[in-house]
Amino acid sequence: MIEKKPTRDAYGEELVELGRENPNIVVLEADISKSTKTCYFAKEFPERFFNVGVAEQNEAMVAAGLASCGLIPFMSTYAVFGSMRCCEQIRTFICYTNLNVKIAVSHGGLTPGSDGVTHQATEDIGVLRSFPNLTIIMPTDFNMTKAAVRAAVNHIGPVYLRFTRDPVPVIYGKDMDFKIGRAIKLKEGKDVTIVSLGDMAWSSLQAAEVLEKDGISAEVIDMPTVKPVDEDAIIISARKTGAVVTIEDHQITGGLGSAVAEVLAENYPVPMKRIGLKNTFAQSGEYELLLKKYGLGIDDIVEASISVIKMKGYRHLTKIGDHRDYESK
């Protein structure tokens, strides 16, 4: 069994390390420091920790004010609130101003499973991806999270970091090399490319093993930075395999799948399928069971991979639109 750890724990630990190194790092919290793990920073640096209560809009504004004076504020809460409750504050006062605020949020995707839809963040990336100046990262595992939080501090400008509540497989070593905007090829392949976000990388590797048994060679690309997405990695791999599947713990609209589709459509169109929530909200339940129920399981990746491979060269076989006539004026 592979070791599993929540990425929010890595965030909490790394924030303390960074706090020791950099006196300009300050942390804002909205009453859930024990969940987001900013409690570690609060304990060691009480004079640089500000709990603003259950008030995310003000949290974003205070962060903007702190950043305008040269400090590096991390603002933490759950992803669903830290993206959408204070959406316009992020857009106008953090992104338009291009201030050095790090929005570091836990409970990304379906990981707050049993809490239900109110606490699940499944549209956050789609909403935020249209904001100029914003970098969006969902680190894949515990060790990448530490590297990504550090990279966010070294990057001048707003960054959205999305962590998991649940333990997720640790697939990278402690010395992993993370660069913002750079994809990591986890497995070479030639028949299909699977591009994954966050902890979906592990399921993608599992799916690739299943496909291998069927004689299908899948390339697995880990894409922790959704914005700016690694266009080169997508195009180079699509040119080689000729078919692409994306998987993300998010709606299929607006997130990684959309970002990859945009790159392919404009540069190198190939058959493609997006795996994620398909225009539906989920429900309460264990994280792993929710992934299965809503079509984000290993079997779903396998099925989508086989189906895009079948589409290569046979795009004219699609049935969509057959029942409808378009009349020209």
Add this chain to the structure above:
Amino acid sequence: MKANNNIVNNKSLDETITYLKDVSRSLRIDVLDMIHNAKSGHPGGSLSSADIVTALYFHFLNIDPKNPRWEGRDRFIMSKGHACPIWYSALAEKGYFPKEELLTLRKIDSILQGHPDMNKTPGIDMTTGSLGNGLGAGVGMALAARVLNKEYFTYVLIGCGEMDEGVLWESAMSASKFHLGSLITILDYNKLQIDGTNDEVMPLEPVVDKWVSFNWHVQRINGHNYHEIISSIETAKKVIDKPSIIVADTIKGKGVSFMENVCDWHGKAPDDKQHADAVKEIKDVKN
């Protein structure tokens, strides 16, 4: 470096006020010229806050127009960002940029955007325009002073209409939680918003009681009386254990009789004749 703003005797206070009144007339005329030239903008709120902005920029703020991003400067946030013509006029008068720029207001490629932009206009500490948000940014700036061991004050000008916004009260609570004595808020209380009076759109009273109950130090003044503006800000600067608000009763459109207390002048440009009449009226005022 600390600017010496102490008033040493009544005579110098009178001289100061005469000077501020002169400056405010000139700024008000700039506002009318800018909005007339742009054919859009917000004269009502610019004129109601004109005396407060004048007192801050020409008497209180410890700033250096040659070094707009000086770290030790007092911060000023115009949370009611639509009143920016009066702000731009004050900044130009202080020398942050040439006065000729004023007539580029709202035009393409101008440094003077329709609402304030901290990255385009020298001297602007925070982008504003989306209402209710400036106070939270002010809380951040005041906290930054504490973290960075700086002694600057953070002034935030808010409008009454934006007191409808929930985030403003989140910010109000946090300012008192953190005992931000260096945060001084001034409410330009002209009692009119776009669709009507505060009472018609969203009743705000009792305003003073609201802020008192949020644990703020509260004063109420006439926002067009320089004696009251100056003494209330001096008092607010001495409050160190809690944030201060000065509830300044003002008249929307103050200084131009046909604009005064008329909702319609919230966001409308004067035509040529209205502009000429308005400028003449302000020029004719005797101290």
